[in-house]
Every structure is written in structure tokens, then in C-alpha cells.
Amino acid sequence: MKTSHPDIIVTSPDGEYLMIIEVKLHDVSINHNSSIHQLRSLMVQFGCSLGLLVAGERVILLRDTFEESNDSSVHVVGEANLPDFLLPPADQQWKGNPYLEFESRVQLWLEKLKYTTSLDNLPDDLKALFSGRIINLLRLGEVRAAGPRWSKVAK
Template sequence: MIKTSQPDIVVTSQDGEYLMIVEVKLKDISINAQLIAQLKHTMASIGCSVGLVVTGERVILLRDSLEKYNGESIDVVGEAKLPDSLLPPADEQWKANPGMEFESRVQRWLEKLKLTASMDNLPNDLRNLLAEPIMSLLRIGEVRAAGPRWSKSAK
């Protein structure tokens, strides 16, 4: 049985609807079929039709076409390379924990993407992946951590 996990970053509407969920993994090797299945399950359980997996090397986009019930129509629709140079420096408070530092950097990058001009700096494959539908979700939504980051370090 696949368990529902809490995403690392969420994009929500003003009324609290999940527009996009983001799973952040520092190392690319942690991306596997189980992680994708878990993200699909989480998307279906919270009613979110767009998901991103962001690693140190790539961005993977999942989208629900809503053709089937219970997340069965969620598919990986594309991926693109993520140049490290695109990410801003991390908040100083996370410097001792590389995973949380990377998560913080990804959140700040998504917040920055809300500005239309920042799309111009993206490589073509990443610009195509994050085309207008995704950018619209970022612009209208609030990008935030899905939960307290400090709780992860207490484990």
C-alpha cells in the first residue's frame, strides 16, 4: 500500500486549494518509481492536479488529465535539466543541513519565478516544461513550505 506523504512545498490558492505540490530531493538518485507513485497518491488524495519533483539535477512535471478517477490519470508529462546556477543562495539558517538548504533554495526559486521576466533566463527545455499553465499557477498562488522544516531535523 502506498502511503500519502507530505510534500515539501505547496502552491495554494487564496481559498486554500492546492494548485501544485512539490517534492524536493537533494540527490537525483533518490528518484524512483516508488517516489513517483507516492507523489501521484498524494496528489490524488489532496485533490491536486499538478506535481513537481525537483532534484539537484532535474525537474519532473506530473499532471492529472482528470480523465480517470482516483489519480489513475496522473502521468509524468516531462522533465528538464535544472542548472544549479538558477537557484538562489540558501537562507543562512539551513546551512548546516544540505537537504533543508536545497529545499529552501527551491522554494525561493519558485517564488522568484512568479515574476514573468525570470522566465527569460531559463534554458529552453525548462521554459517549455514550466510553460504558461504552470507559470499561471505560480502567479496566482502562494508558494510556501508545506510544513515546518525544523521538524524534519528532529527525526
């Protein structure tokens, strides 16, 4: 059985999972339910209350209320557009692999948001999605890859 892991995580200084981020290169309209289900399962597996699905130019926020011990208490609580121009260029090492390049760009953007003093340069829907708890967790935690990126291409 293949073990699944998130693409990017945000952890607290003591190692607690604050947020799990799944990254898909393209919009997941066709596979929307399977991508959401995958993120919901990861949130339960890691005991994390917040999940973010970045799929192409869409960002979907999920929250677990922990009312159930399975993923039935994980719900979509918001959605916004993520224009490509907001994402910084990828690290050079990922050039040529569009999936890893996009994942790297998303991670760099989240790391940059952590140190941004204001969300004013974000579109209104994205600003509303990230204001409050999300931006505070990014600032509190460490944004990092959840596992080695090379493993995804070594099939």
C-alpha cells in the first residue's frame, strides 16, 4: 500500500502540524472530490485542523471540527483565486519538472506571506481567506516541504 503524505506543511516550533497543503498543478474541477478526499484523509491522519488545497489558480480551505474521529468532520470553509502573478519563480533545481516547479512556487509564496506585514496586495477573496487565523499560523509556524521532492519523480 502506498503511503500518502502532504506536499507542504506548516509546523509549530514544537512540531505540531498547524496546516497541511496539497498542491495540484491544474485546477481539480474534474477530480475535485478525489483531491478534497485526499486532503481530508491527510488532515485526519496527521491530526491537523486546517488544510489548504492549491490547484492551479484555485485555493480551497478545509477545517476539521474534530466532532468525529474520521474525515466526516472536515469541511470546505472557503475558496479563492490565486493569480499566477502572485507566485514567485521556482527554485532552479525544479526547472523542467512542471509539478515540482509549481509546488516550489507555492511553498515560496507561503514563506513570503509569512513575512509580509500586510495582505493588502492580495485580491479581495484571497485576502478574506487568509486573514485572521491562516496568516497567523503561517507567521507562527515553519513552512516547509513535507517530504523529499525527488521521491515523486523516482518512480
